Amino acid sequence: MGLTVQQTLLIAIFFMHAHFSHGFTKDDDICYRYRSHADDHPECDFVKTRQRLVCFNGLRDEWKARAESVNILILCLWPRATFDPQEILQGFTFLRKLMIANSNLTRLSTAFPSEMQFLEKINVTGTKLRSLPKDAFSNLRTLRYLDLRNNALEEISVTAFDVPALKHLHLAGNPLRCTEDVAWILDSGEGSAASKVVDKDKLLCATPYDGRPLVPIVEIIATLKRECEETVCDCELIYVVGRGGKLTQNQLIAFISVNCSHRGLVEMPKFLPTDTTSLRLSGNKIEDLTPLATNPAYKSVLDLYIDDNLVESIARLEGSDWLDRFRLLNLRGNKLTDLPTYALENALLHNSNVAGLYLGNNSWTCDCHFTPSFQDLLIRHSNIIKDINDIKCAFTSDNDNSNKQIRDLTRIEICISPDEDSWLHPLDVLNIVLASLIFFVLGKLLYDYWSFKRTGKLPWIVAKIP
Numbered sequence: 001m002g003l004t005v006q007q008t009l010l011i012a013i014f015f016m017h018a019h020f021s022h023g024f025t026k027d028d029d030i031c032y033r034y035r036s037h038a039d040d041h042p043e044c045d046f047v048k049t050r051q052r053l054v055c056f057n058g059l060r061d062e063w064k065a066r067a068e069s070v071n072i073l074i075l076c077l078w079p080r081a082t083f084d085p086q087e088i089l090q091g092f093t094f095l096r097k098l099m100i101a102n103s104n105l106t107r108l109s110t111a112f113p114s115e116m117q118f119l120e121k122i123n124v125t126g127t128k129l130r131s132l133p134k135d136a137f138s139n140l141r142t143l144r145y146l147d148l149r150n151n152a153l154e155e156i157s158v159t160a161f162d163v164p165a166l167k168h169l170h171l172a173g174n175p176l177r178c179t180e181d182v183a184w185i186l187d188s189g190e191g192s193a194a195s196k197v198v199d200k201d202k203l204l205c206a207t208p209y210d211g212r213p214l215v216p217i218v219e220i221i222a223t224l225k226r227e228c229e230e231t232v233c234d235c236e237l238i239y240v241v242g243r244g245g246k247l248t249q250n251q252l253i254a255f256i257s258v259n260c261s262h263r264g265l266v267e268m269p270k271f272l273p274t275d276t277t278s279l280r281l282s283g284n285k286i287e288d289l290t291p292l293a294t295n296p297a298y299k300s301v302l303d304l305y306i307d308d309n310l311v312e313s314i315a316r317l318e319g320s321d322w323l324d325r326f327r328l329l330n331l332r333g334n335k336l337t338d339l340p341t342y343a344l345e346n347a348l349l350h351n352s353n354v355a356g357l358y359l360g361n362n363s364w365t366c367d368c369h370f371t372p373s374f375q376d377l378l379i380r381h382s383n384i385i386k387d388i389n390d391i392k393c394a395f396t397s398d399n400d401n402s403n404k405q406i407r408d409l410t411r412i413e414i415c416i417s418p419d420e421d422s423w424l425h426p427l428d429v430l431n432i433v434l435a436s437l438i439f440f441v442l443g444k445l446l447y448d449y450w451s452f453k454r455t456g457k458l459p460w461i462v463a464k465i466p
Helices: 005-021 180-186 214-228 321-325 341-350 371-380 411-415 426-455 460-464
Strands: 043-047 052-056 072-076 097-101 121-125 145-147 168-170 234-242 252-259 276-280 303-305 328-330 356-358
Touching: 180 214, 214 234, 214 252, 234 276, 321 341, 341 371, 371 411
Parallel strands: 052 072, 072 097, 097 121, 121 145, 145 168, 252 276, 276 303, 303 328, 328 356
Antiparallel strands: 043 052, 234 252
């Protein structure tokens, strides 16, 4: 079927607009400039000179019989949640532009039919579209321009854009999930789906990275996945904050959690993914914490969970930078008996980041040498030490302090051996002797005074003094 002069002219004008404005024409905002007069029933307007059909609230069946005369189809305020291209577009063989806008549409139920061999431009904008069939556009050999802006798309399969003729793809304004499934956006190869996306810099992530630029976030996720494969751990990007200005990967601060719990590790990992801020090593057999002070891989670690391991000492952390900047340290359930209280005290005083320290369920020594200073530290920093009620003396069958909370011990309980009889203690004996002497002297003084008043005789010792 040959094209008329009007059709040829219309196509020429269309391509001129597409060339100079990347597909935008004055039709693109018609659904927002005009409103239907009918609230429930379809209302259509056909401009014969442009072969353009504009419909509000649906498409009347009568137009399916005249579908071959329509080159441009604009559907505003589509009334249903789904749109079935196979059914609704049947007969629109010569359609070159399709626009669905400003509606509550949520789903395309089928792929576009293969008989639409002239369709060059599709706009689905300003809807609640959440999903697309993986082969939604695969039958459209002439599709050059696809605009899916300002919808509710969370996930997009790259196969949906496997259309050889497609040159311009718009995706901005969708709450896209930034996961490794979107890693295709990083492929800059010629002819790739990513190379067709013309508004990459406007793509933003949805929860949990609300408002963050998609491409840098996906770059971080892809890097994390690659680095995590070098460990035996599970890795997760928890949060991302920007440094300000135009946000690129280098201008984002990533917070990464690495979980190496219950992996049978006997030492701390030598390698961690970049920007690891939270590290979980619970339930392993680790004894040495030296890597915290010596291995650069731990420079960004703020939260360390190393509970239920075999740690016997934290002395190697004394004076380390890590101890001065950590945020959380969980040492519950290890083999600690004591620690350098003065070093830990100094770190807690100078560390403005510290928010939590866990020391419970260890076999703490309770003696007069270590416990008093340790007890002072616990009481002074009770707001930081979160499990103070579980910090108890080691269990021993012959010690009265066994399993007692260290915070509540008295100095006498700490510094006097339980097998000592308190009334026979040398200090107590000395006190008794001194008290007895005082009473004896006072009694003798009173007796001599009474005797002098009665007999007038001086005391014997006074009479003997020359």
